[in-house]
Structure formats: C-alpha cells, structure tokens
Amino acid sequence: MGNGSVLRAGVVGVGNIGQKTHIPAYVNLPDTQLVAVCDTDSERLDTIAEKYGIAKEYRFTNHEEMYANANLDVVSICTPTWAHFGQTIAALNSGIHVMCEKPIAMSTEETVSMVKVAREKDLSLGIGYNNRFSIESQTLKSYIDDGVLGELYYAKCGWLRRRGNPHGWFTKKELSGGGPLIDCGVHALDLGWWLMGTPQPVSVLASTYQKFGNYDVEGIGQYWAMSGNKEGVFDTEDLATALIKFSDGSTIFFDVSWALNGENSFYAEVYGDKAGAQWNPLNIYGMIGKNLANIQPVLNQNINAQEAKIANFIGHLFGREQLLCPASESVAMSQIVDAIYESGSTGKAVIIEPLQL
Ligand SMILES: NC(=O)c1ccc[n+]([C@@H]2O[C@H](COP(=O)([O-])OP(=O)(O)OC[C@H]3O[C@@H](n4cnc5c(N)ncnc54)[C@H](O)[C@@H]3O)[C@@H](O)[C@H]2O)c1
Numbered sequence: 451m452g453n454g455s456v457l458r459a460g461v462v463g464v465g466n467i468g469q470k471t472h473i474p475a476y477v478n479l480p481d482t483q484l485v486a487v488c489d490t491d492s493e494r495l496d497t498i499a500e501k502y503g504i505a506k507e508y509r510f511t512n513h514e515e516m517y518a519n520a521n522l523d524v525v526s527i528c529t530p531t532w533a534h535f536g537q538t539i540a541a542l543n544s545g546i547h548v549m550c551e552k553p554i555a556m557s558t559e560e561t562v563s564m565v566k567v568a569r570e571k572d573l574s575l576g577i578g579y580n581n582r583f584s585i586e587s588q589t590l591k592s593y594i595d596d597g598v599l600g601e602l603y604y605a606k607c608g609w610l611r612r613r614g615n616p617h618g619w620f621t622k623k624e625l626s627g628g629g630p631l632i633d634c635g636v637h638a639l640d641l642g643w644w645l646m647g648t649p650q651p652v653s654v655l656a657s658t659y660q661k662f663g664n665y666d667v668e669g670i671g672q673y674w675a676m677s678g679n680k681e682g683v684f685d686t687e688d689l690a691t692a693l694i695k696f697s698d699g700s701t702i703f704f705d706v707s708w709a710l711n712g713e714n715s716f717y718a719e720v721y722g723d724k725a726g727a728q729w730n731p732l733n734i735y736g737m738i739g740k741n742l743a744n745i746q747p748v749l750n751q752n753i754n755a756q757e758a759k760i761a762n763f764i765g766h767l768f769g770r771e772q773l774l775c776p777a778s779e780s781v782a783m784s785q786i787v788d789a790i791y792e793s794g795s796t797g798k799a800v801i802i803e804p805l806q807l
Contacts, residue, residue, distance in 0.1 A: 600724030607642030615708035619678025629686030635706035658794030
C-alpha cells in the first residue's frame with residue numbers, strides 16, 4: 451500500500467460487532483473509507499447504509515456480489531461463525547485482505563484452509579482478538595518479553611459468567627460451532643496462550659457440561675445477537691474446563707461458562723520463575739530485596755482495544771506495524787478448541803499433533 455492512499459473497506463454482517471466496531475473504525479481511520487456493506491437482512495442493511503451514506507449500488511445481500519462489484523481492498527467478516535470460512539475464502543480469492551471476527555472458524559480444518567489460501571494469495575488475514583490490545587495486556591506482555599517474569603511455566607485463564615449466554619445464533623451449534631468455549635472462551639484462552647508466548651499445544655484433558663440451557667432469571671443484562679435461531683434452540687455446552695499441556699513443558703488451566711453458580715470473572719494469571727502476574731488489574735507478584743512484593747503499575751491511559759485491533763490491521767497493511775493477531779496463530783487455538791470438545795465428549799485426553807503449514 452503506498453503512502454497517501456486510502457483503502458476501500460467493506461463489512462459483511464452489520465449486526466452487533468459490525469455496527470459497534472468495524473464500521474465506525476473504517477469510517478474514522480484516516481486511511482480507510484467505508485465504501486460497501488453486506489447483510490442478508492435487507493432492512494438492517496438499508497438502515498445502516500443510510501446512516502453512513504452508502505449508495506444503493508454499494509449495498510449487498512450477497513457477499514460474492516460485493517466482492518465482485520465494490521472494488522474492495524479490505525473486508526471485515528462480522529457474521530455468525532458458520533459463515534466465516536466461506537466468506538473469507540471467497541474474499542481472498544477475489545484479492546481482498548480480510549479482517550475476520552473471532553472465532554476464526556468452526557474447526558481446525560477450516561482454519562488451516564483459510565491460513566493456506568491467504569498465504570497462497572499473499573494477502574493478510576487478521577483475527578479480532580481485541581484483548582491482546584488492552585493497556586494491561588500490552589504492558590504485561592512487554593514485561594514478559596523483557597524477562598521480568600523469567601521463564602513462564604504455568605498460567606490460569608478463563609471467563610466465568612454466572613448467567614450470561616448470548617441469545618440468537620450463538621446457542622445453536624450448527625451456526626456457532628459450540629457454546630461459551632468457542633464464543634468467549636477463545637478470548638480468554640488466546641490471551642493466556644499469547645502471554646505465555648504462543649507455545650505449541652500437545653495434549654488436552656477437558657470436561658464440558660450443559661446444566662442450564664435456557665434459564666429464566668430476571669434483573670440481568672442480556673446480549674441479543676441480531677440474527678439467527680428465532681426458535682431458541684440451545685444445544686451447546688454452558689461450561690467448559692480444560693488442562694492444556696504444551697511442548698515446552700508449560701501448562702494452562704482454563705475454564706469458561708455462560709452459566710455457573712459462582713462469581714463473574716474474566717481472568718488471566720501467568721507464573722514465571724522470577725515473578726508472576728495477574729492480568730487485570732495488573733499486579734506483579736515479585737520480590738524487592740529479600741521480601742515478597744506486590745507491584746501494581748499505574749495504568750491510566752485508556753486504549754479502546756476494539757478500535758485498536760482494526761487500526762493495527764490497517765497499519766500492518768500499510769507496512770507501519772506488525773500484525774498482532776495473525777490468522778496463523780489461530781490454528782493452535784482451533785486445535786485446542788477441537789480437542790476440548792473431543793475430550794469433553796469422550797472423557798479421554800486428546801493428543802494434538804503439530805501441523806505443518
Ligand atoms: N471481538 C468481540 O468482542 C466480539 C463481540 C461480539 C461478537 N463477535 C463476533 O462477531 C461475529 C458476529 O457476532 P454478532 O454478535 O455481531 O452477531 P449478530 O447476529 O448481531 O450480527 C450478525 C449479522 O450478520 C448477518 N448475517 C447472517 N448471515 C449472513 C450471511 N450469510 N451473509 C451476510 N450477512 C449475514 C445477520 O443478519 C446480522 O446482521 C461472531 O463471529 C462473533 O463471535 C466478536
């Protein structure tokens with residue numbers, strides 16, 4: 451991308467995350483222009499297109515037509531998970547860089563194909579792991595990279611919700627690929643795994659449970675997806691827990707729930723032989739002299755991690771920045787997710803073989 455050029459951006463799926471993150475980012479970033487939008491819900495499509503002044507000929511209900519006619523440089527995929535694979539491959543085959551929302555895809559097989567096609571076409575494929583961009587994440591990662599924590603050998607991470615399943619397509623497995631594990635679990639797992647230095651997973655022992663389903667509780671916030679599953683099918687797990695071992699000898703203990711009779715928490719803790727750390731609020735468990743000491747860095751800078759992930763992708767396309775969430779790093783995440791579901795269903799440990807890409 452040459453200096454001074456402005457990238458032509460499109461968004462497929464103008465529901466929650468499309469509206470809240472991707473569309474505003476492409477409108478606000480200095481080197482992108484939102485030129486086209488696509489959604490199978492033509493009413494929602496028109497409402498959003500009107501709001502952002504997108505001409506009628508740049509509104510599409512079919513992504514292939516948008517790719518063929520809108521002359522895009524970059525597209526965001528913000529649709530339910532089942533659609534990510536086909537819409538990403540089609541974009542790459544049309545010569546368009548892709549920013550795909552998490553989870554990257556329904557399976558490792560799909561993930562590997564997406565990574566391979568992006569590589570063959572020499573195009574960029576970024577994934578929306580916004581938690582890597584927060585001030586706590588960036589600060590802690592810089593300490594880890596500088597050796598402050600020493601050798602990391604154990605981490606705990608997870609996202610526990612007492613009652614917090616999203617409604618709509620999220621609870622129907624054929625549309626989502628699974629429940630809290632593949633939805634919010636991948637955020638927490640990716641964070642812990644990235645802080646640990648993205649080690650190669652070798653085995654997983656996991657349990658999955660469905661104890662709540664469509665619960666009936668009043669007085670709590672609800673996340674309503676804007677699409678899918680009007681019939682209210684709930685055929686996914688609502689808790690997953692796993693022990694994941696890596697080739698460098700390190701271990702992650704992980705759990706995630708949409709419903710659990712316990713406290714809400716989104717946590718990551720990493721443990722090294724020089725110091726340990728809690729991610730948020732950032733707290734370093736170290737030593738001063740011969741004393742144990744807790745150090746809490748002062749972090750009053752506000753980073754909007756959702757905006758930052760799109761800005762990083764665009765900065766990368768212009769060659770200004772390294773891509774922080776490349777799709778290639780989602781292969782191990784997909785392998786872990788698949789292994790957790792397999793182990794949860796068989797009750798046995800699952801061995802993960804490294805993949806040559
Ligand atoms: N990074 C984050 O923090 C974050 C937050 C929320 C959602 N997400 C992810 O974003 C994606 C979308 O989630 P959401 O909550 O916005 O869902 P949503 O249901 O609110 O929006 C999805 C939109 O896609 C449209 N759509 C469905 N099938 C389509 C198709 N084949 N072609 C074009 N449009 C289609 C729907 O009409 C809807 O407008 C999911 O992958 C989800 O996991 C990420």
